[in-house]
Amino acid sequence: MSASPSPYLTQESEYNLSEDVVTKITEMAASFPEKNSALIPALHLIQDQFGWVPPPTIKQLAQLLKTTPNKIYGVLTFYTMFNLKPVGKYHIQICRNVSCSLLGAKHIIDYLTKKLHIQVGETTADGKFTLTLVECLGACGMAPVMMINDKYYENLDEKKVDQILKTLK
Amino acid sequence: MIQETKVLTRHENVSGMEEVENYIRDGGYEGLKKALTMLPQEIVEEVKKSFLRGRGGAGFPTGYKWSFLPKEKTKPHYLICNADEGEPGTFKDRVIMEHDPLLLIEGMTISGYAIQSELGVIYIRGEFKWIAEKLECAIDNARRANLLGKNIMGKGFDFDIVVMRGAGAYICGEETALIESIEGKRGQPRVKPPFPAGVGLYDCPTIINNVETLACIPIILQNDADAFKRMGSFQSAGTKLYGISGHVNKPGLYEYPFGTNLKYLIMQAAGGIRNGKKLKAVIPGGLSSPILKADEINLDMDFDSCVKANTMLGSGGIIVIDEDTPIPEVALTTVNFFVHESCGQCIPCREGLSKIQQILTALLDGKGQNGSIETMLKITQSVNGSTLCPMGDAAAMAIQSMITKFREEFDTLLK
Numbered sequence: 025m026s027a028s029p030s031p032y033l034t035q036e037s038e039y040n041l042s043e044d045v046v047t048k049i050t051e052m053a054a055s056f057p058e059k060n061s062a063l064i065p066a067l068h069l070i071q072d073q074f075g076w077v078p079p080p081t082i083k084q085l086a087q088l089l090k091t092t093p094n095k096i097y098g099v100l101t102f103y104t105m106f107n108l109k110p111v112g113k114y115h116i117q118i119c120r121n122v123s124c125s126l127l128g129a130k131h132i133i134d135y136l137t138k139k140l141h142i143q144v145g146e147t148t149a150d151g152k153f154t155l156t157l158v159e160c161l162g163a164c165g166m167a168p169v170m171m172i173n174d175k176y177y178e179n180l181d182e183k184k185v186d187q188i189l190k191t192l193k
Numbered sequence: 194m195i196q197e198t199k200v201l202t203r204h205e206n207v208s209g210m211e212e213v214e215n216y217i218r219d220g221g222y223e224g225l226k227k228a229l230t231m232l233p234q235e236i237v238e239e240v241k242k243s244f245l246r247g248r249g250g251a252g253f254p255t256g257y258k259w260s261f262l263p264k265e266k267t268k269p270h271y272l273i274c275n276a277d278e279g280e281p282g283t284f285k286d287r288v289i290m291e292h293d294p295l296l297l298i299e300g301m302t303i304s305g306y307a308i309q310s311e312l313g314v315i316y317i318r319g320e321f322k323w324i325a326e327k328l329e330c331a332i333d334n335a336r337r338a339n340l341l342g343k344n345i346m347g348k349g350f351d352f353d354i355v356v357m358r359g360a361g362a363y364i365c366g367e368e369t370a371l372i373e374s375i376e377g378k379r380g381q382p383r384v385k386p387p388f389p390a391g392v393g394l395y396d397c398p399t400i401i402n403n404v405e406t407l408a409c410i411p412i413i414l415q416n417d418a419d420a421f422k423r424m425g426s427f428q429s430a431g432t433k434l435y436g437i438s439g440h441v442n443k444p445g446l447y448e449y450p451f452g453t454n455l456k457y458l459i460m461q462a463a464g465g466i467r468n469g470k471k472l473k474a475v476i477p478g479g480l481s482s483p484i485l486k487a488d489e490i491n492l493d494m495d496f497d498s499c500v501k502a503n504t505m506l507g508s509g510g511i512i513v514i515d516e517d518t519p520i521p522e523v524a525l526t527t528v529n530f531f532v533h534e535s536c537g538q539c540i541p542c543r544e545g546l547s548k549i550q551q552i553l554t555a556l557l558d559g560k561g562q563n564g565s566i567e568t569m570l571k572i573t574q575s576v577n578g579s580t581l582c583p584m585g586d587a588a589a590m591a592i593q594s595m596i597t598k599f600r601e602e603f604d605t606l607l608k
């Protein structure tokens with residue numbers, strides 16, 4: 025790093041990968057026969073740090089894994105779990121696949137859009153909630169199902185949704 | 194009454210099975226102990242004899258798959274455990290991994306020894322983060338007990354396992370897309386042949402098996418191939434995890450002898466249809482399997498019986514649909530899913546399915562045109578058989594079966 029950072033760098037610095045993330049990525053890269061296998065795990069780690077994958081981090085990652093930002097973009101945009109823009113503090117992802125639909129997923133989705141005053145794909149004005157529809161979450165026996173951040177919530181009905189949202193400050 | 198046979202799910206209601214002591218106290222690691230006194234080739238033969246068939250969907254005989262590896266080992270061999278669990282209607286592998294992670298790890302270690310591999314990768318769907326963490330914890334425990342790592346049980350065998358989380362792409366359950374994903378690429382299926390047993394991960398010989406398949410390996414080794422065969426039906430040995438979802442009184446995961454009757458599973462095990470309704474249809478093996486009408490469910494749930502009934506056992510994810518549900522709506526949800534998950538490489542899958550999506554959406558909006566049902570059927574015929582991976586076929590057959598078996602419901606939408 026140069027002693028007097030350019031404005032460009034200053035602006036980017038809020039998206040510096042943490043030391044912890046860099047260490048974990050380096051470890052991950054060493055645990056596979058080929059470094060590039062650490063790419064998807066690394067993108068998860070970056071998303072854990074920022075809540076999404078900010079473009080400036082891609083350059084840093086490309087350097088770490090000795091690849092190019094373009095290659096990383098190609099991969100990043102293929103996988104739906106990676107957020108290409110910031111999401112709310114709580115990212116609600118509701119399953120819209122068959123088993124959940126049979127047991128009222130549509131109703132839960134409508135209920136949430138009304139309750140949060142947003143459409144699917146939007147974030148509340150206070151930045152607290154983002155609502156996304158996803159495909160089968162592998163919990164069909166406990167339908168309807170949603171995920172909030174890393175956690176699953178199953179056997180949903182209106183009352184349960186109310187209770188869950190109340191616990192999210 | 195058919196007895197539920199809890200073998201792979203026997204620890205479903207027990208906690209602490211990621212601890213080596215608890216697992217061993219309950220008979221764990223007997224399979225590996227025995228395996229390490231045998232030659233790798235003898236294990237492959239025992240697995241062949243057991244008639245174990247892959248639980249990932251296609252039912253390929255596991256021992257035979259293993260014997261496709263090159264006879265001479267000139268490059269590293271890799272073992273991949275497919276824990277992508279993406280097929281809609283399927284929620285079985287997670288139960289093994291959550292409640293009996295060391296059963297999977299023991300199974301992978303034995304399999305690694307049999308195929309002369311030193312590294313196994315568990316590729317688990319990204320959303321199952323807490324399960325990935327549990328697996329990592331169990332792997333650490335096994336390493337500390339010298340059950341993974343260098344010189345396992347002092348027998349000179351080295352093997353280790355890494356866990357990798359996917360990131361929300363159904364297609365990465367397809368074995369060659371999965372390999373691409375582990376290599377840090379977009380999950381696009383490869384042209385086959387070559388098959389992974391010849392050219393797989395990092396271009397090395399690779400065996401890919403489903404979680405449930407690998408979890409059967411310690412069971413086979415603990416006793417023997419014959420005992421395993423006795424648990425199932427003629428061509429489908431062992432037990433099977435059946436996930437039952439939709440309009441039943443007791444949705445959930447059930448483990449029964451392979452080949453248990455579908456009607457029994459729905460009406461007895463899962464307690465029958467909710468709210469006293471009548472059954473309309475069943476999707477018997479995950480959303481990729483062709484739908485059955487209510488009068489077609491007197492069916493043994495094994496690979497061959499399902500093929501005879503023009504459907505697939507698939508993942509064993511049984512989706513139950515009651516009389517109040519319009520099948521065209523189920524068909525739209527189905528086609529929406531496949532359009533969303535198509536990797537985009539093959540034109541018939543990418544364009545054909547989205548064309549069906551447009552037509553069906555219009556039909557359900559009351560804007561259907563004469564001949565549009567025929568057009569959808571024609572498209573399914575041209576998608577079927579013309580894609581690189583089986584996803585195109587699966588989507589086409591699933592939609593085609595819904596239209597042909599419930600044609601009158603689609604016709605009504607045109608009136």
Ligand SMILES: Cc1cc2nc3c(=O)[nH]c(=O)nc-3n(C[C@H](O)[C@H](O)[C@H](O)COP(=O)(O)O)c2cc1C
Binds near residue numbers: 248249275367583
């Ligand atoms: C589109 C598609 C998705 C698949 N998803 C999965 C999956 O989630 N889990 C799985 O084990 N197999 C899945 N498979 C099957 C795998 O390609 C492969 O056949 C299987 O993992 C082999 O393991 P087995 O021999 O133990 O069954 C999928 C196949 C296709 C075509």
Ligand code: FES
Binds near residue numbers: 161162281
């Ligand atoms: S259909 Fe919703 S979790 Fe599978």
